[in-house]
Amino acid sequence: MKAAAAVDKPAITEADFEKFREFFYRKTGIQFDTTKRYFVDKRLIERMEVTHADTFREYFVKLRFETDGAEMQALVNAMTVNETYFFREAYQFDCLVNSMLDDIAKKRPPGSRIRIWSIPSSTGEEPYSIAIYLLERWARIDDYEVEILSSDIDTSVLQAAQRGVYSPRSVANLPKAYLGKYFKQRADGDWTLSRDIVDAVEFSRVNLSDPNDTRRFRDIDVVFCRNLLIYFDDISRRIAAEAMFDALRPGGFLCLGHSESMSRISSIFDVRRFPDAMVYEKPMETKR
Template sequence: MSDTDPQGLSPEDYAILCGFLRERTGLSFTEAKRYFVDRRVAARMQAVGATDLRAYMNLLRFQASGEELQRLVNLMTVNETYFFREKYQFDCLVNSVLDELVRGRPKGSRLRIWSAGCATGEEPYSIAIMLLESWSRVDDYEIELLASDIDSAVLERAREGIYDERALQGLPAHLRAKYFQPLRGAAAEWGPRWQIVEDLRDSVDFSLVNLADPQQVRGFRGIDVIFCRNLLIYFDDLGRRETASMFHDALAPGGFVCLGHSESMSRMSSLFVPRRFPDAILYQKPVDGGAA
């Protein structure tokens, strides 16, 4: 790549870079994403003073801290979300799934819910609000809300819990008043902002996790419900199969995966049983732990 090359990366260089990103992150970039990738790589190469892709790839591969790879990943990810997005799936959680999961469990036992690809936090905070507002047994169990993303920048925003009007557009007014505080002064200079209350911020455990790295997902075990919505569309077929297998390992027997409305587990893996509830279709790990 050079200033005199208006096309950006050569086809060979583009293939090398995309292969590297797919191996390290699971993210798959096709030719249709060429302009998107070119611009972001060019910006990072200029920032670090890399004169060609080879020098930049050496930095990505061998930098001990991994800081540059993280910066590039942060530029490459898309974080489009808002509160109560596809709310029918949250309805399914509180109306059907949780009662099934706790059947036969003693009070005080643990429930683990994981928002994988949580972006700026709207999804796990929506889950927390739904549990408090709509599940009558919420106080009977120890509920652990886990949230992860590969983008370190959006995780910082998620921990702060500060949102604009667009993020809150699907939230009923009474819930906004109950769980959010309006920000004043400098915090709102770019338009109205609200911060989610401290108790809810403290209820979610956010962590930096690359789903394509077995070491980073090893700590996620005994999960009861995984929300992974509209993330696997950025993976190729192999990446989706690998992630489905990882989710199968992470789930407790009988646990559920919730995907985005355009995604189907049956196209990725035979390890799960589709379950049709009144509100939504989810995918269940068989109780015996085996394939469907």
């Protein structure tokens, strides 16, 4: 009896890779260089198998001409990397409660709304860290109506964020007092976040490179956009910077990741140095 012949996986050629990465860049602003070739090929082949496409060309035609966008979203979910944890780069959260919010509150009467936007949300650790920081560390939290918005291009991580269940690694940096106050440990060792915190954040799918997605965000006081722009090229970074600039109120603040610098992207923001961190501020009068 002969063994069944192995089924060859579909191949991705150099021309296929170039065609795909140009298409994906136009759709998302995310650019894959040649060092990501193995990662991209692997994810493409997985999606081809799921959709029963025998060749890249067949899959690419389906992708480009689908009417509902479902496969494009599934592909985006597969291609985006989401790795974070609670209280990551916490010095900026310190700056938020020690300086930025007080600076904003000085210009706003009690009872006013303060809006904070976290993008990308990933699986929710950042916006939930912000919520916990506000409750524990900002003395004026009861004086203002604080709204926390959080967005991502990946719908699968948005669903995970709204479930609010986290691994021990995700919560490892949390003080034990906060862990006991806001989480309950499950039988499998993971931790479930309080629904009060989950319900305090409004999640939405947003492509930062798409004006149709970003134009609805206005009158934002603080934007956290950390470790996202490193995946963009210069043009996409500029588009993203202008989208966040337009979303912010005059005098609003932008926080980038520690390896990111607005000085290499755009001059439309001012630099603001606080004791805990350096952030970017939208001038009261536009430079554009």
